[in-house]
Amino acid sequence: xxxxxxxxxxxxxxxxxxxxxxxxxxxxxxxxxxxxxxxxxxxxxxxxxxxxxxxxxxxxxxxxxxxxxxxxxxxxxxxxxxxxxxxxxxxxxxxxxxxxxxxxxxxxxxxxxxxxxxxxxxxxxxxxxxxxxxxxxxxxxxxxxxxxxxxxxxxxxxxxxxxxxxxxxxxxxxxxxxxxxxxxxxxxxxxxxxxxxxxxxxxxxxxxxxxxxxxx
Amino acid sequence: xxxxxxxxxxxxxxxxxxxxxxxxxxxxxxxxxxxxxxxxxxxxxxxxxxxxxxxxxxxxxxxxxxxxxxxxxxxxxxxxxxxxxxxxxxxxxxxxxxxxxxxxxxxxxxxxxxxxxxxxxxxxxxxxxxxxxxxxxxxxxxxxxxxxxxxxxxxxxxxxxxxxxxxxxxxxxxxxxxxxxxxxxxxxxxxxxxxxxxxxxxxxxxxxxxxxxxxx
Numbered sequence: 001x002x003x004x005x006x007x008x009x010x011x012x013x014x015x016x017x018x019x020x021x022x023x024x025x026x027x028x029x030x031x032x033x034x035x036x037x038x039x040x041x042x043x044x045x046x047x048x049x050x051x052x053x054x055x056x057x058x059x060x061x062x063x064x065x066x067x068x069x070x071x072x073x074x075x076x077x078x079x080x081x082x083x084x085x086x087x088x089x090x091x092x093x094x095x096x097x098x099x100x101x102x103x104x105x106x107x108x109x110x111x112x113x114x115x116x117x118x119x120x121x122x123x124x125x126x127x128x129x130x131x132x133x134x135x136x137x138x139x140x141x142x143x144x145x146x147x148x149x150x151x152x153x154x155x156x157x158x159x160x161x162x163x164x165x166x167x168x169x170x171x172x173x174x175x176x177x178x179x180x181x182x183x184x185x186x187x188x189x190x191x192x193x194x195x196x197x198x199x200x201x202x203x204x205x206x207x208x209x210x211x212x213x214x215x216x
Numbered sequence: 217x218x219x220x221x222x223x224x225x226x227x228x229x230x231x232x233x234x235x236x237x238x239x240x241x242x243x244x245x246x247x248x249x250x251x252x253x254x255x256x257x258x259x260x261x262x263x264x265x266x267x268x269x270x271x272x273x274x275x276x277x278x279x280x281x282x283x284x285x286x287x288x289x290x291x292x293x294x295x296x297x298x299x300x301x302x303x304x305x306x307x308x309x310x311x312x313x314x315x316x317x318x319x320x321x322x323x324x325x326x327x328x329x330x331x332x333x334x335x336x337x338x339x340x341x342x343x344x345x346x347x348x349x350x351x352x353x354x355x356x357x358x359x360x361x362x363x364x365x366x367x368x369x370x371x372x373x374x375x376x377x378x379x380x381x382x383x384x385x386x387x388x389x390x391x392x393x394x395x396x397x398x399x400x401x402x403x404x405x406x407x408x409x410x411x412x413x414x415x416x417x418x419x420x421x422x423x424x425x426x427x428x429x430x431x432x
């Protein structure tokens with residue numbers, strides 16, 4: 001079953017959070033094995049054998065080792081299709097194809113901009129570095145163009161891929177969560193459909209559980 | 217089977233990614249040229265096909281998609297039994313499928329951002345009469361070398377990136393690899409024996425040769 005799942009990562013890492021949210025959605029047991037990022041543990045053995053690119057998270061399920069958070073979440077959604085929440089549309093090829101489009105949109109259009117903005121606004125502070133206001137302005141200008149498209153999309157359907165919550169929505173949670181704790185939240189709050197969508201997806205019990213892990 | 221249309225530009229790597237999949241599958245299709253110089257991708261009617269204003273967009277009957285890596289996945293699944301199999305041999309096994317998904321994520325997040333910058337600096341800038349920034353080239357080549365070191369280790373174990381057979385993981389790399397072979401960055405491939413062999417293998421495929429024949 002799911003008893004043997006181990007996640008090597010940390011609860012503040014956005015990529016780790018993506019995987020944890022998916023495990024909670026599926027109601028799967030797992031062990032979160034902390035990684036000493038400050039000591040560079042992710043760039044050395046034994047973790048570098050789990051992910052040769054030296055990034056967290058890595059996931060072990062029995063004798064299967066996976067990395068890249070979006071590959072891990074897709075595996076979990078597939079392998080544990082019949083457990084917990086449905087996170088991909090299986091039966092309808094057309095809807096599955098459309099879900100893949102919006103999975104790519106998150107990875108290729110949203111994340112490159114939003115994660116740099118989260119780095120400026122949130123993570124630089126944690127690392128004792130200074131936010132670059134020009135970079136923030138530039139990134140926000142790019143992000144609003146993406147969010148305008150999301151606003152139009154979410155005017156047509158309650159979730160990005162269609163009528164149900166899918167991994168395409170879930171993958172956004174970690175970065176949106178961090179940005180909503182900064183001045184950048186105005187970009188989301190000024191768009192009614194985007195705002196409504198964020199309220200819905202962040203209220204999901206599995207997401208609340210992920211945030212609780214940060215408090216421990 | 218008729219009714220497949222690709223809205224894109226034959227020189228664009230993303231468009232080529234989709235053309236490769238269609239050629240590998242021996243599928244009939246129409247390539248509708250989008251004039252990038254004229255900004256056709258940033259205007260209607262193209263924007264209705266891809267609101268992010270990027271080529272390619274795709275149509276199969278009444279299914280409309282964008283994002284090249286979503287389109288190739290659709291083609292690989294929808295036409296699984298036709299032409300080259302672009303999925304792993306045991307595609308219904310989530311664990312085996314996940315190995316290919318990891319490779320696709322690695323291409324999208326580790327390889328492409330760096331490799332595309334190198335194509336931009338050395339190929340596209342050249343084409344539009346701008347000067348290559350050699351400092352950026354050096355910086356990005358250093359990053360690409362690290363990624364290719366991981367590929368070299370991987371390809372010592374397996375013939376292709378996701379295992380013993382050619383899959384979408386390999387295919388997604390081909391258009392950008394082809395452009396880089398025409399630049400000094402080529403040395404990063406030739407310096408690594410297994411990567412060099414893999415590059416030769418994947419670029420000599422008939423489909424890979426076909427996409428080079430388009431001129432616009």
